[in-house]
Each structure stands twice: as C-alpha cells, then as structure tokens.
Amino acid sequence: MPHDSDDHTHAHSVLPSDATLRVKAIETLLISKGLIDPAALDAIVDTYQNKIGPKNGAMVVARAWSDSAFYDTLFYDTTETVADMGFYGRQGEHIMALQNTDEIHNIVVCTLCSCYPWPLLGIPPSWYKSDAYRARAVREPRKVLAEFGVTLPSETSVRVWDSTAELRYFVIPQRPKGTEGWSEKRLAALVTRDSMIGTGFPKDAQ
Amino acid sequence: MSAPPPEPVFEEVWQGQLFALTVHLNESGYFSWSDWAKKFGTSLNKHGVDRALNGGEDYFTVWLDALEEFLIEINMTGRKDLVLIKEAWKTAYLTTPHGAPISLK
Numbered sequence: 487m488p489h490d491s492d493d494h495t496h497a498h499s500v501l502p503s504d505a506t507l508r509v510k511a512i513e514t515l516l517i518s519k520g521l522i523d524p525a526a527l528d529a530i531v532d533t534y535q536n537k538i539g540p541k542n543g544a545m546v547v548a549r550a551w552s553d554s555a556f557y558d559t560l561f562y563d564t565t566e567t568v569a570d571m572g573f574y575g576r577q578g579e580h581i582m583a584l585q586n587t588d589e590i591h592n593i594v595v596c597t598l599c600s601c602y603p604w605p606l607l608g609i610p611p612s613w614y615k616s617d618a619y620r621a622r623a624v625r626e627p628r629k630v631l632a633e634f635g636v637t638l639p640s641e642t643s644v645r646v647w648d649s650t651a652e653l654r655y656f657v658i659p660q661r662p663k664g665t666e667g668w669s670e671k672r673l674a675a676l677v678t679r680d681s682m683i684g685t686g687f688p689k690d691a692q
Numbered sequence: 693m694s695a696p697p698p699e700p701v702f703e704e705v706w707q708g709q710l711f712a713l714t715v716h717l718n719e720s721g722y723f724s725w726s727d728w729a730k731k732f733g734t735s736l737n738k739h740g741v742d743r744a745l746n747g748g749e750d751y752f753t754v755w756l757d758a759l760e761e762f763l764i765e766i767n768m769t770g771r772k773d774l775v776l777i778k779e780a781w782k783t784a785y786l787t788t789p790h791g792a793p794i795s796l797k
Contacts, residue, residue, distance in 0.1 A: 498785065500785070503706065510781050515777055539701075598729060609701045
C-alpha cells in the first residue's frame with residue numbers, strides 16, 4: 487500500500503499478519519540451522535504459481551482422446567505414461583487415470599486432507615480442500631455433482647475415489663461430440679480442471 | 693489454454709511459502725509425505741469439529757498449526773524458539789523505519 491499522504495505517515499514498517507510472522511519464524515530457524523535452502527523455497531513457489539497447472543492434465547486427456555494406443559497404455563500404467571510426457575515428480579509418484587463412460591462417472595476426493603495429482607493438475611482449488619466437499623463427495627456424490635452443474639442419467643453409476651498420499655487419481659472425461667478430426671491442441675482447450683476431478687464436463691465443441 | 697486460472701494458486705504469500713517449506717523439508721528427507729499427510733489430516737479433523745473449514749485461509753492456518761507441531765514432534769525445532777523468533781521479527785518490523793530493509797538484530 488503506498489503511503490504518500492502527508493497526514494498519514496508510518497514511523498515504522500507495516501506489521502505483517504500473525505501467520506506471515508509464524509512462517510518467517512520457521513524459515514529463519516531452519517535456515518540458521520542450515521537445514522533448508524531459501525533458493526529452493528522460491529523455486530518451489532515459482533513452479534506451482536507459474537509452471538504447473540491443469541493445462542498439463544488437459545494435454546494428457548487430449549492425447550488420450552486422439553491416440554488409441556496412448557489411451558490403452560494410459561490405463562495400463564498411468565504413472566509411467568504421463569511421465570513419458572514430462573509430467574512426473576512430487577505428489578505424482580503413483581497416479582491412476584479413471585475412465586468416464588456412459589455407464590460410469592468417476593469423481594475424485596481426498597477425505598484425509600487434499601491429496602491431488604500435482605504434476606497434472608497443480609495445486610487443488612479451495613473447494614477441493616473444504617470440509618464440505620471432503621465429507622459430502624463420499625456421502626452424497628450425486629447431490630454434490632448437481633451443485634457443480636453435473637447431472638447424470640439415472641443409469642450412469644457414480645464412483646467416488648479417495649486419493650491418498652500413496653495413490654492419486656485423475657479423470658479422463660468423455661470426448662465432446664463434434665470434435666472429430668480436431669488437433670490435440672484444440673481438444674486440450676476444451677478440457678477443464680473440474681472435468682479431470684469429475685465435478686465438471688469438458689467444454690462443448692463450438 | 694491461454695485463459696488465466698479462475699483463482700490464484702495461493703491467496704496469500706505466506707500460504708505459498710508454507711507450502712514450499714513443507715515440500716522442501718519432505719524432499720530433503722526430514723519426513724515422509726505420508727507421515728505429514730496423517731498429521732495434517734488429523735489436525736484438519738480436529739479443527740473441523742468446531743466449524744466447517746472452507747478450504748481457503750483457514751485450511752492453510754490449520755496447515756501452519758500442524759507443521760509447527762510436527763516439527764516440534766520430530767525435534768527439528770522447539771515451541772519456545774518459534775515464539776522467540778516470531779517476536780523478534782515483530783520487533784524488527786515495529787522498529788524499522790518505513791521503507792528500510794527489515795532484518796533480525
């Protein structure tokens with residue numbers, strides 16, 4: 487906040503929030519003991535703020551829609567297959583792709599905390615981490631889906647998958663109609679984050 | 693995919709720093725992510741008893757509580773040290789003229 491008014495000056499610096507000071511305290515202590523590297527912390531923040539996000543997962547989905555051999559290997563060994571595309575690393579050690587069909591709609595939650603396939607989807611949104619979603623996705627998935635605007639025919643089963651620190655899931659939604667012959671890049675633009683969690687559909691072909 | 697994300701990854705700077713700190717400590721081998729997830733999950737349940745957490749700032753506040761407790765449990769730091777250093781930072785902010793770099797004395 488700029489302080490350029492003559493009648494509103496601060497003799498001292500603005501005090502950060504209590505949480506900011508507590509995080510600074512942990513950092514200071516561990517740096518002084520030589521246990522952590524401040525540059526590594528900056529690099530991690532930069533990676534998740536700027537480099538990793540749902541666009542990675544969208545590329546995987548678009549390829550699965552376009553390439554039947556890739557589609558088969560993706561469900562045979564998801565972790566290895568997405569690693570070949572360069573999507574691996576922390577919280578992506580064991581990933582399993584889930585296939586949405588006319589018969590089955592998959593939805594992912596983490597009832598323990600917020601386990602999520604970071605290399606493919608980045609950091610989870612607030613609602614994924616909320617108590618409400620974590621509790622209700624298991625108890626009343628159809629109601630939760632309806633609140634996200636996802637209504638399914640009664641003959642479609644809903645399967646809820648509980649991610650853990652050991653195994654994280656992501657959904658391969660059904661390919662939108664009218665996209666025959668589209669390039670992977672064009673297809674990827676239709677894939678939303680929520681469609682890879684199961685709480686949304688891909689965008690329609692326009 | 694040129695559209696911006698619908699919400700920022702971290703609502704506040706400290707949340708990103710806390711996240712990075714936890715990831716870095718895990719990758720440096722001080723604890724396993726499973727052990728951390730158990731600790732954090734237990735803390736989330738404990739806090740969620742009083743009121744439902746919305747997954748935003750309150751979620752990271754529980755994360756911060758859990759990390760402090762966890763680091764004390766695994767003997768990486770002590771409660772007293774954390775409080776002393778936090779207070780030292782507070783003093784530094786309150787005694788450093790506005791605009792000057794802030795550091796611990």
